[in-house]
Amino acid sequence: MERNTLFRMASNTKPLVATAIAQLVEEGELSYDDLVREYMPEWDNYRAGFITIGHLLSHSSGLRIPTLFLQPLGEHPTLRSESARFGAIGAEVAPGESYSYNNPGYNTLGALVEIASGQLLEDRLMATVYGPLGMEDSYNHRAEHPVGGKLDRMGAVYYQRGPGGDWAPGGTPGGPVAFPFARASGGMISTTGDYAIFSQMFLNGGTYDGVRILEPESVEMMTSPKIRIAGEGEDASYYAYGWRLADGTFGHGGSDGTNAWLDPEREIIGLVFTQTPRGDNPLERFRKLVNLSIEGEPSTR
Numbered sequence: 075m076e077r078n079t080l081f082r083m084a085s086n087t088k089p090l091v092a093t094a095i096a097q098l099v100e101e102g103e104l105s106y107d108d109l110v111r112e113y114m115p116e117w118d119n120y121r122a123g124f125i126t127i128g129h130l131l132s133h134s135s136g137l138r139i140p141t142l143f144l145q146p147l148g149e150h151p152t153l154r155s156e157s158a159r160f161g162a163i164g165a166e167v168a169p170g171e172s173y174s175y176n177n178p179g180y181n182t183l184g185a186l187v188e189i190a191s192g193q194l195l196e197d198r199l200m201a202t203v204y205g206p207l208g209m210e211d212s213y214n215h216r217a218e219h220p221v222g223g224k225l226d227r228m229g230a231v232y233y234q235r236g237p238g239g240d241w242a243p244g245g246t247p248g249g250p251v252a253f254p255f256a257r258a259s260g261g262m263i264s265t266t267g268d269y270a271i272f273s274q275m276f277l278n279g280g281t282y283d284g285v286r287i288l289e290p291e292s293v294e295m296m297t298s299p300k301i302r303i304a305g306e307g308e309d310a311s312y313y314a315y316g317w318r319l320a321d322g323t324f325g326h327g328g329s330d331g332t333n334a335w336l337d338p339e340r341e342i343i344g345l346v347f348t349q350t351p352r353g354d355n356p357l358e359r360f361r362k363l364v365n366l367s368i369e370g371e372p373s374t375r
Contacts, residue, residue, distance in 0.1 A: 079229045080211060080221070080263050081347050084328030087214070087262035088180055089296075090199055090272070092131055092316025094187045096292040097202055103190040106131070106295075106315075110182060113189050114158050121164025127186065129169045130179040131315040132300035136165025139178040142259055153195060153255045157185035173301045173313055177259035184258025196256040206285045207275060209268040214256035221263055228263075231330070234353040241353070260328065266345050273336050273343045276324075297324045297338075333357045340368065 098104040106128040111118040117125065129135040143156045144163075160178045184195045191198045196214035204212045213221050221228070233244040253261075271282055276297070280288035288296075299312035299319055311320035318326055325335030331348035333355065344364055346357045 075229060076227070077267070078211065078227060078265055080224060080227045080265055081229050081332050081349060082215075082231070082328070082330040083262035083264050083269070083332050084260040084330040085177075086264075086269065086326050086328040086332045086334060087258065087260045089316040089326055090203060090262060091180055091183050091187065091195075091258045092296055093203060093288065094191075094195070094198055095127065095131065095183055096288055096296055096315070098187065098190045100289055100292060104186065110186070111161070113186055114161060114182075116158040117161030117164075119161065119164060122161040123164075125165060125169045127183070128300070128315070130183050132313050133173050133175050133179060134170050134301040134313075135176065135179050136167045136169040136171070136174075137163075137176045137179050138166040138174060139163055139176065142177050142181065142257065143253070147253075151254060153181065153257060154185040154188055156255075157182040170301075173303050180259040181257050184256075187258070194256065195258060203272070203287060204268075206287060207268075207271050207282055209264070209271055212262065212264040212268045215261045215263050216256045217252070217254045219256075229349045231349045231351065232353065233351060239354075241350070244351075266347050269332075269334060269347075270343055270345060273334055273345075277336055277338060277341060277343065327357070331355055335361065 095104060099106060104127060106126065108127050109123065110125050110127065111123050117123065125135045139160060144159050148155055160182060187195050187198055199214060211224065213219065230243050232241045234240065235242050275282040275287050276293055279290040280286055280293045296315040297317055297319065298314055300314050301312060303311045303313055305311055311318060314324065317324040322339055323335045323337045325333065327333040329351060331350040331353065333346045335344045342364065344361060346355065346360050348355060
């Protein structure tokens with residue numbers, strides 16, 4: 075592993091997509107209270123018609139669709155056309171009342187970014203986040219994506235196999251991509267340096283190196299509790315808009331082994347990046363070591 079190794083970020087993509095939505099809200103192109111059916115007529119029915127953008131952002135939409143996209147894909151699939159198909163299924167439970175992590179909801183958010191901006195999701199993120207922040211190694215992957223000619227920098231992917239749980243390589247760097255379009259539930263490729271820049275922008279209240287990406291009010295909205303995930307009282311965790319909140323911090327993880335957490339009070343960014351799908355990850359051990367290393371460590375952390 076090198077300092078510029080590229081990682082498959084999986085669900086660490088979601089805070090980026092939520093940022094793109096927040097920017098469009100600031101521009102007056104979207105509202106968190108907008109109904110999805112206002113932009114996708116396929117969602118205008120009794121099961122999907124009352125789902126809002128805010129519900130999708132917080133995983134409180136009531137959707138329980140278990141796959142990234144419905145199979146088989148349509149004849150000429152796009153993020154927008156495939157997300158429109160979710161509307162016919164709609165919510166299984168009332169929107170806004172319970173948390174259930176749902177990738178189709180975030181893929182729909184990506185489609186809304188495309189509809190509201192008139193740009194492909196990857197082009198929008200490049201123009202309004204990656205480019206302005208100088209995130210030169212960040213991309214949204216799709217089939218046959220050149221990744222800036224940097225495929226040789228992709229980190230190897232490892233799996234724990236066998237009775238002893240030994241680590242073994244299990245896939246080509248970058249991995250095969252089943253979809254001909256960039257998705258919003260995952261698919262980001264990035265480096266620790268680039269994701270640290272994105273994280274620092276949030277700790278700075280929406281700016282980095284003199285460039286404003288979000289207004290402070292948007293950062294506050296995106297990092298405030300919207301729906302409870304689990305636990306009670308001080309032990310409760312919540313989902314906001316693109317971030318999971320717990321113990322005074324906010325962060326997100328990806329199923330391929332990338333994790334980030336941000337501590338606004340102590341101005342800490344923690345990154346644990348591996349490429350270990352479904353394997354043991356050292357995130358919590360590392361968090362404990364970081365917390366123990368800080369003088370005056372609060373007893374609740």
